[in-house]
Amino acid sequence: MIKEVLSIHGFESELIHEIEEIGYLKKVKAGDFVIDLRVQEKVIPFVLDGLLKVYKHKPDGGKVLLYYLEKGETCAMSIACCIDKRSDNIHVIAEDDSQIWMIPNTYLDKWMVKYPSFDRFIFNVYQLRFDELMDTIDSLVFSNLEERLFKYLLNTKQATGSFEIRKTHQQIADELSTSRVVVSRLLKKLELDDKISQHRNCIEIL
Amino acid sequence: MIKEVLSIHGFESELIHEIEEIGYLKKVKAGDFVIDLRVQEKVIPFVLDGLLKVYKHKPDGGKVLLYYLEKGETCAMSIACCIDKRSDNIHVIAEDDSQIWMIPNTYLDKWMVKYPSFDRFIFNVYQLRFDELMDTIDSLVFSNLEERLFKYLLNTKQATGSFEIRKTHQQIADELSTSRVVVSRLLKKLELDDKISQHRNCIEIL
DNA sequence: AGCAATTCGTAACATTTGTTACATGACAAA
């Protein structure tokens, strides 16, 4: 499983071997905390299977979904935090049951120097997340909530690979950092516009 | 001038030499376009002197300030765009009269492979801008306009090194992607709270 | 069936932000 996922990135076999040696497997259930960068030890999560969510949050409890982490991906936030030794207000939660290969941060620097493929990989991770953050900013500045909500639904469809999104209005409100009532109101509007259809605990994208 | 600025980053002397050979100086006046990533050729701007602003904008004309570029800094957006060959909706405008060393994008990849210090430098640029984008998202999601405006003023004070901000309400509105009337309203509020004092074309931070 | 908990719909209202219109004051050029 690990070999298969790692080989996608064209890592040297020696690097793959090291990653196998040094990392460890973590299995989580949907909804579990994977990493809380405030308190836990610094590790890089490497998604072997499942789906994770990366949030930015405030001390007081408010939070907003930044992006999904799919199979084979890893988290630029974690890397940024590890390298800077900063404790940013980021946490990672499992969206589905997932398997994650955890790599202690102390090996990052070494591997970047030692393995060109790893250096390249980290660079690409930054590129990818940079793009996503730019899209996020775009939505936040230039879109109203209705558009932002719809983009969120499309994004979730993309990440889960399903036209049916099994979430409550409250959960969606949490991910967009707004209130349940507002989400209900806007979803109703989207439904009237025939962009979605709603069932209990489930939104279908048309 | 170039040598002095480049040496801050601990570049190898051979790299400095290459940068001197291949780049070229561009002088701009306050308000000038430095780069429009939609149309112009791909280059990396390296600020020798002055102050630049990096915007994200929409096709229809709306725009928002992402961050300032100070002396010795360069732009992660430009790099991301160059490497991806993407045309992101980014442009760079001079805040003050500035001198910029322009480096054609074709040398980026080469130098990253050839010079460890350059690879490291690019990596650090990403780190730095990542942080700024995270702060921007933080403000957009968790703050109201008044807070966002005040943070903007503090940020500008930081970048310019002056307690006096010589901008009109309209200019500020453009950078925050809102309207002049709203900015006037909120600045009045900040003035009543003794956080700033206002003069014509000038806001003083207290 | 009866009950409790969850989910969703909706109304009524408050607050924030955006828009339009116009008045006032400052400044510079003639």
Place this chain on the structure above:
DNA sequence: TTTGTCATGTAACAAATGTTACGAATTGCT
């Protein structure tokens, strides 16, 4: 000084978003 332009203040209103409250529908459990 006079005139015209620009920057700011402010009112009145519109639209978007947030909040509180409550009722109806669904689900799961006993």
